[in-house]
Amino acid sequence: xxxxxxxxxxxxxxxxxxxxxxxxxxxxxxxxxxxxxxxxxxxxxxxxxxxxxxxxxxxxxxxxxxxxxxxxxxxxxxxxxxxxxxxxxxxxxxxxxxxxxxxxxxxxxxxxxxxxxxxxxxxxxxxxxxxxxxxxxxxxxxxxxxxxxxxxxxxxxxxxxxxxxxxxxxxxxxxxxxxxxxxxxxxxxxxxxxxxxxxxxxxxxxxxxxxxxxxxxxxxxxxxxxxxx
Amino acid sequence: xxxxxxxxxxxxxxxxxxxxxxxxxxxxxxxxxxxxxxxxxxxxxxxxxxxxxxxxxxxxxxxxxxxxxxxxxxxxxxxxxxxxxxxxxxxxxxxxxxxxxxxxxxxxxxxxxxxxxxxxxxxxxxxxxxxxxxxxxxxxxxxxxxxxxxxxxxxxxxxxxxxxxxxxxxxxxxxxxxxxxxxxxxxxxxxxxxxxxxxxxxxxxxxxxxxxxxxxxxxxxxxxxxxxx
DNA sequence: CTTTATAAAAATATCTACATTTTTATAAAA
DNA sequence: TTTTATAAAAATGTAGATATTTTTATAAAG
Numbered sequence: 075x076x077x078x079x080x081x082x083x084x085x086x087x088x089x090x091x092x093x094x095x096x097x098x099x100x101x102x103x104x105x106x107x108x109x110x111x112x113x114x115x116x117x118x119x120x121x122x123x124x125x126x127x128x129x130x131x132x133x134x135x136x137x138x139x140x141x142x143x144x145x146x147x148x149x150x151x152x153x154x155x156x157x158x159x160x161x162x163x164x165x166x167x168x169x170x171x172x173x174x175x176x177x178x179x180x181x182x183x184x185x186x187x188x189x190x191x192x193x194x195x196x197x198x199x200x201x202x203x204x205x206x207x208x209x210x211x212x213x214x215x216x217x218x219x220x221x222x223x224x225x226x227x228x229x230x231x232x233x234x235x236x237x238x239x240x241x242x243x244x245x246x247x248x249x250x251x252x253x254x255x256x257x258x259x260x261x262x263x264x265x266x267x268x269x270x271x272x273x274x275x276x277x278x279x280x281x282x283x284x285x286x287x288x289x290x291x292x293x294x295x296x297x298x299x300x301x302x303x
Numbered sequence: 304x305x306x307x308x309x310x311x312x313x314x315x316x317x318x319x320x321x322x323x324x325x326x327x328x329x330x331x332x333x334x335x336x337x338x339x340x341x342x343x344x345x346x347x348x349x350x351x352x353x354x355x356x357x358x359x360x361x362x363x364x365x366x367x368x369x370x371x372x373x374x375x376x377x378x379x380x381x382x383x384x385x386x387x388x389x390x391x392x393x394x395x396x397x398x399x400x401x402x403x404x405x406x407x408x409x410x411x412x413x414x415x416x417x418x419x420x421x422x423x424x425x426x427x428x429x430x431x432x433x434x435x436x437x438x439x440x441x442x443x444x445x446x447x448x449x450x451x452x453x454x455x456x457x458x459x460x461x462x463x464x465x466x467x468x469x470x471x472x473x474x475x476x477x478x479x480x481x482x483x484x485x486x487x488x489x490x491x492x493x494x495x496x497x498x499x500x501x502x503x504x505x506x507x508x509x510x511x512x513x514x515x516x517x518x519x520x521x522x523x524x525x526x527x528x529x530x531x532x
Numbered sequence: 533c534t535t536t537a538t539a540a541a542a543a544t545a546t547c548t549a550c551a552t553t554t555t556t557a558t559a560a561a562a
Numbered sequence: 563t564t565t566t567a568t569a570a571a572a573a574t575g576t577a578g579a580t581a582t583t584t585t586t587a588t589a590a591a592g
Binding site: 121124141 | 542543544545554
């Protein structure tokens with residue numbers, strides 16, 4: 075009988091909650107995070123709140139200068155472009171390794187996840203985009219990546235994803251896919267899956283890059299509208 | 304006149320100090336980090352110490368379970384092998400991008416750093432390995448990587464390096480290079496530099512991988528001697 | 533108008549006391 | 563011997579008080 079899992083301490087809840095709020099754009103890029111406000115919003119004292127912030131600093135979603143408080147990390151078009159390029163590059167590497175290393179179970183998992191994703195035939199709201207489509211979308215891509223059989227590369231991938239998530243959130247909230255757009259995405263995913271199952275590395279990499287970069291112009295426009303250079 | 308930089312808070316110093324101690328093996332893998340001991344050793348109270356630990360948890364050098372305290376992350380041969388493979392893969396990607404993107408200044412910087420590294424003609428102690436040779440060695444490799452022109456990929460690289468640093472430390476402390484070994488390393492670095500300057504991506508990648516993986520058998524033996532599977 | 537100086541208000545960072553949880557030591561039962 | 567129960571000791575986590583630093587508001591000087 076293993077020991078029961080202890081109740082998570084307050085810092086853990088605050089970390090999760092604040093991280094989620096940052097990603098969802100509750101705070102503007104560069105916005106000051108004042109302790110008096112945070113204590114109230116997340117219902118805890120200074121100590122655990124500072125712990126949560128420390129972790130988010132380590133994750134680069136929050137910046138800090140001693141005695142000058144904490145701020146949400148900035149966003150910019152320049153960062154967007156470089157970040158998405160970096161993600162596409164790493165995803166290409168991971169995909170190549172997965173194609174070389176992944177077995178039958180890996181293929182089966184991709185097909186299962188692609189199927190679940192394709193079953194989303196209509197979305198009505200930004201909430202649907204986030205909670206329904208994008209969950210399955212992420213699961214699909216994770217299934218592909220898992221074949222690389224490298225926990226550390228997957229962690230680096232996760233970190234880049236976390237950095238990109240604020241930008242992705244802009245895209246997903248801005249964009250409610252029409253039926254036609256969903257159909258287009260379904261085709262993209264199917265074509266990507268085909269190249270992967272065919273173990274055609276070059277084609278898979280090209281499709282993956284194109285697929286990953288497709289939200290960039292949309293996000294760019296949103297950032298421009300918000301006056302972020 | 305810009306504002307003076309405020310004095311770093313206590314958590315920052317503790318973070319740096321503890322991180323350094325972990326990397327240098329002051330604590331064994333998996334060792335319990337007891338707050339009463341940490342407070343004394345790093346001369347501060349619970350609050351800032353917990354902040355420092357939070358950041359190290361985010362960096363995966365420390366693990367924690369609520370109510371059960373903190374521990375230094377484990378090490379293993381399995382992790383060593385996967386981590387070094389991941390590093391070699393990412394370094395290969397970064398090298399390929401650097402060769403495609405780097406200009407004349409980048410080449411000049413590599414030559415300068417290679418030159419400084421080659422000037423180390425003898426090392427007498429583990430301290431020399433760390434403070435003299437390895438500083439220049441890291442600077443050489445960083446100069447190469449910088450050409451990829453992707454801050455996010457470089458950050459992912461840094462994170463992998465941090466994960467590897469405990470393992471590297473075992474190697475560097477275990478291994479005081481003889482003059483002959485230094486000469487061999489010098490040749491490796493020169494050959495690597497040649498392939499880079501020749502913009503021969505395939506050859507450069509192959510040499511880089513071989514070079515990066517060369518400490519693995521040594522580290523493996525050290526881990527085995529210490530009973531880490 | 534801008535700059536400088538000052539005081540007050542607000543924010544930041546840390547320590548300590550203390551409630552809660554976990555671990556350790558010990559004794560008894562199986 | 564191992565397992566169980568109990569109490570004591572130790573460790574963990576947090577709130578609140580407080581010292582320090584920064585920011586804001588205001589007035590005076592240039």
